[in-house]
Amino acid sequence: MLDFLKQPWPWYIAGPLIGLTVPALLILGNKSFGISSSLRHICAACLPANISFFKYDWKKEIWNLVFVLGIFLGGAIAMNLLSNPNPIEVNPKLATELAGYGITNYGNLIPQDIMNWPALLTLKGFLLMVFGGFLVGFGTRYAGGCTSGHAIMGLSNLQWPSLVATVCFMIGGFIMANLILPHILTL
Amino acid sequence: MKNQENTDFEVRSLDAMCVNESNLEHKWYHNIKYLIIGVLFGIVFVKSEVVSWFRIQEMFRLQSFHMYGIIGSAIVVGMISIWLIKKFNIKTIYGETIEFHDKTFNKGQIYGGLIFGLGWAITGACPGPLFAQIGTGATVIVVTLLSAIAGTWVYGLLRDKLPH
Numbered sequence: 001m002l003d004f005l006k007q008p009w010p011w012y013i014a015g016p017l018i019g020l021t022v023p024a025l026l027i028l029g030n031k032s033f034g035i036s037s038s039l040r041h042i043c044a045a046c047l048p049a050n051i052s053f054f055k056y057d058w059k060k061e062i063w064n065l066v067f068v069l070g071i072f073l074g075g076a077i078a079m080n081l082l083s084n085p086n087p088i089e090v091n092p093k094l095a096t097e098l099a100g101y102g103i104t105n106y107g108n109l110i111p112q113d114i115m116n117w118p119a120l121l122t123l124k125g126f127l128l129m130v131f132g133g134f135l136v137g138f139g140t141r142y143a144g145g146c147t148s149g150h151a152i153m154g155l156s157n158l159q160w161p162s163l164v165a166t167v168c169f170m171i172g173g174f175i176m177a178n179l180i181l182p183h184i185l186t187l
Numbered sequence: 188m189k190n191q192e193n194t195d196f197e198v199r200s201l202d203a204m205c206v207n208e209s210n211l212e213h214k215w216y217h218n219i220k221y222l223i224i225g226v227l228f229g230i231v232f233v234k235s236e237v238v239s240w241f242r243i244q245e246m247f248r249l250q251s252f253h254m255y256g257i258i259g260s261a262i263v264v265g266m267i268s269i270w271l272i273k274k275f276n277i278k279t280i281y282g283e284t285i286e287f288h289d290k291t292f293n294k295g296q297i298y299g300g301l302i303f304g305l306g307w308a309i310t311g312a313c314p315g316p317l318f319a320q321i322g323t324g325a326t327v328i329v330v331t332l333l334s335a336i337a338g339t340w341v342y343g344l345l346r347d348k349l350p351h
Binding site: 005008009010011012013014015016017018020021022023024025026028029030031032033035036038039040042043047049051053054062063065066067068069070071072073074076077078079082084088089091093094097099103107108109110111115116117119120127128129130131132133134135136137138139140141142143144146147148150151152153154155156157158159160161162164165166167168169170171172173174175176177178180181182184 | 204207211217218219220221222223224225226227228229230231232233234235236237239240241242243244245246247248250251252253254256257258259260261262263264265266268269271272276278279280281283285286288289290291292295296297298299300301302303304305306307308309310311312313314315317318319320321323324325326327328330331332333334335336337338339340341342343344346349
């Protein structure tokens with residue numbers, strides 16, 4: 001059983017389980033599934049700086065912070081107890097492309113060749129981790145949600161603005177991965 | 188309130204944050220259920236490799252069906268669940284009616300969506316996976332998370348000046 005769980009889970013198992021988070025949160029406490037809001041609550045809790053966007057009772061949203069704490073712990077549990085000993089298998093075309101940028105280590109979920117502490121001091125590492133993270137935080141809040149709030153919760157509830165947001169997420173991702181990221185990775 | 192124009196595009200209206208005001212006061216330990224859901228969710232994230240930078244690169248190069256299958260089937264299950272909740276008027280475990288709020292369109296969904304998409308493909312992570320990646324021991328992603336928090340903060344600062 002444990003060996004079975006240790007393998008990478010296929011999409012038709014993982015996808016429905018992720019989808020079930022939507023009714024689980026609704027039934028357990030009338031909560032709409034959304035993760036990027038947690039970043040806002042952290043701002044509101046730590047550095048509201050008299051900005052009206054952060055002046056609200058974040059303590060009412062504490063469930064959201066507990067939820068992301070759970071995601072962090074879940075990551076730790078999966079890695080330590082259910083870890084797959086084999087490297088991630090990717091499309092050979094991707095492997096060839098990435099090898100051209102010196103990315104050959106598939107032992108972690110992140111590409112350790114380019115994402116590590118010393119790399120932070122290089123322009124490439126700064127763009128990948130610091131600038132990339134900034135875009136994620138700025139963009140999700142500007143859009144009013146991320147993959148969970150818009151793509152999963154919003155589309156599940158048939159909200160057309162969420163469809164607009166999701167299509168834009170994908171357009172942005174395609175542009176970056178195919179047109180811009182190759183230049184960053186060759187830095 | 189009537190004369191006050193609603194310039195708050197998001198607080199308790201557009202955001203995925205809890206928009207449902209419950210009159211019920213709960214003790215702190217009621218939050219444990221969200222911790223458990225989060226843990227299960229985090230395990231699925233890691234085991235399905237959704238939080239892998241490599242899987243995101245495959246997705247945006249159309250080299251694998253994996254991510255499309257996950258997001259697509261998650262939406263289908265979510266859709267059926269919400270339909271069932273509405274159809275049978277399913278209540279919360281505290282007996283409250285489950286509320287849904289419509290999202291209103293604003294241009295932020297386009298501009299912000301594109302910006303997030305760019306960031307998603309660079310970092311290989313949306314906000315949820317950032318927490319899971321740190322959990323797996325990728326400590327450097329703490330920097331990415333702090334930067335995402337900074338991005339959210341800067342959005343809050345500039346919000347009135349941005350087109351919505």
